[in-house]
Amino acid sequence: MLEQGNRYLSDLAYRRQALLQSLPNHANMYAKQRIGHYALGRRGWDMLPEWNPRSVGVGNAVVAQLGTADVPTQGRLPASTPQLWDGRTPRTMREWVALGRTVFFRYPLRSEVFAEWALRRPETAARVGIEKDASGKYPGIVLFADVDGRSRIGITCALCHTAVHDGRVVEGRARRAFDYGRLRLDYHQDTREPVDADLARRMATWGPGRADVTEDVAEDPVAIPDLWGLRHQTALTQAGTLNHLGPVTLAIRQETQLLHTNHQRVRPPRVLSLALAYYLYSLEPPPVARTHPETAAERRGQALFDSHCVRCHSNEAYGGDPIDHARVGTSPELATGTARGTGRYRPSSLLRVADAAPYLHHGAVATLEDLLSPERLAAGFTRSPVGPGPVPGHTFGTELPQADRDALVAYLRTL
Ligand code: HEC
Ligand code: HEC
DSSP states (O other), rough: OOOHHHHHHOOOOHHHHHHHOSSSOTSSSSHHHHHSSSSSSSSSSGGGGOOOOEEEEOOOHHHHHHHSSSOTTTTTTTTOOBBOSSOOOOOOOOHHHHHHHHHHHSSSEEEEEHHHHTTTTTHHHHHHHHHOTTTTTEEEEEEETTTTOOOOEEOOOHHHHHHTTTTTEEEEETTTTTTTHHHHHHHHHHHOOOOOHHHHHHHHHHHHTTEEEOOSSSSSOOOOOOOOTTTOOSSSSSTOOEESSSHHHHHHHHHHHHHHHHHHHOOOHHHHHHHHHHHHHHOOOOOSSSSSSOHHHHHHHHHHHHHHHTTTSSSSTTTSOOOEEEHOOOOOOHHOOTTTTOOOEEEOOTTTTTOOOTTTTTOOOOOHHHHHOOOSTTOOOOOOTTOOSSSSOOTTTTTTTTTHHHHHHHTTTTT
C-alpha cells in the first residue's frame, strides 16, 4: 500500500493513468472535469499553488469571540497558529494515519458563512446538527486563514463524516442530524439575503443527513454514508462514480475534492491527500457487543442472507460490485444523472447497518423492517422520511414471508 502511495507522490504519468483507470464513465461531469485538468504537468491543476493552511478547531472560546453581531471574523486567528502540516513526509503507517486525521478534522473545504451564522445561534446550530462534543468543540468547524490571508470560519470533512454520540465523537459515522438545506434556508430567512426560489424549494426537501452534492440540474440528494469498510469496496460513492483501485484512487478523489471545494485557487499538498486516504482506510466501525449470529432467528437470517443477498452484498463489508440501476430499481436520478452517473448503483456496505437509517442512496426508507416490507412498494405507503408514497426498487427479500423477513432483520442487526 505504501509503495502505491509513493508512486502517487512522485510519478505524474502514474497519477494520470490511475485517474483514467478510476473513472468508469468518462462522459459524466465529474470525469470530464478531472480528465481536463488533473495530472497534466505544465497545465491544469498541477499549476495551482500548494496550500498548507493555518487552522484551529472551533470551541466555546472561538464562539465567544464571534459575539452576537454579524461582524466578519477577519483577523481573529492568532498569528502564532502554526500551519497544519510541518512539511515532513510520514515514515510509518501510524504517522500517515495521524496526519490524515488532522487533515480530516482541520483542512478547510471552504469558508462557510452559513456555519458561522449558526455558531452565533447555538439553538439553531443544535437543531441543524452542528453538534458539540463533551469538551465544547464543534467537530468539522474550523477558524482558519483563508487563501487571501483573512480569518474565516470554514467546514471540514468531519462536519458530515463524524457524529457526536453521548458527547463522544464517532469518526467516520455519517452526521445524520446535519440538515444543510434547513441551515441555509434559516440563514437566508434571517439575513434576508436573496436565494433562488427553485433552490430554496429543493433545499427544503433535503432533510437531515442528505444533501444534493452534484452539480447537475437533477434533483438527486444523497444520504451521507458511513465511511468504514471503504477499503473492501471495489467502487466508491453510491453510484459507483470511481473504480476503487487502492489508496491512489482515494488520494486523487480527496485531492480533487479539496481543490474543487476551495474554488480551484489552490491544491492540497499530495502528502496530505494521501494521508487522508490512509486515515479513511483506518476507520473501523464502532465496537459492538458481538458481531456474529447467536440466536436461532439470527442464524436463520444468515442462511436467508446467503441465499438471497450475498450475490450482491458479497465482500467483507457486505458491499459489492455496482449493479445496473434498472436491476436495482430504486429512483434512477443519481445513477443516470449527468453529474456523476454511471448507470449503476453500488451495493452499500452493511457494517453496523442497524444504526445507518435512513436507507438507500436517497435515504428514503426509515427502518430495516420497511426496507424488506412489501408495503413500502405500494401506493398507500406513508412512512418514508422523504414524503408519502411508495418507495420503489430493491425489492429483494420483500417477497419472503414475514417470519423470514424478521429473521433477516435480526441477522442484519448483528453486522
Ligand atoms: C457537506 C457534507 C460533506 C462533507 C463536508 C464531506 N462529505 Fe464526503 N460525502 C458526503 C455525501 C453526501 C457523500 C455521498 C456521495 C455519493 O455517494 O454520491 C459522501 C461520500 C464520501 C465518500 C465515498 C464513500 C463511499 O461509500 O464510497 C468518501 C470517501 C468521502 N465522502 C470522504 C470525504 C472526505 C475525506 C471529506 C473531506 C475532504 C468529505 N467527504 C467531506 C458528504 C460530505
Ligand atoms: C441485485 C443486487 C442486490 C441484491 C440481491 C440485494 N441487494 Fe441490497 N443493495 C443493493 C444495492 C445496489 C443497494 C444500493 C441501492 C440504492 O441505494 O439505491 C443495496 C442497498 C441495501 C441496503 C441499504 C443499506 C444502507 O445503508 O442504505 C440494505 C439494508 C440492503 N441492501 C440489504 C439487502 C438484503 C437484506 C438483501 C437480501 C434480502 C439484499 N440487500 C439483496 C444490491 C442488492
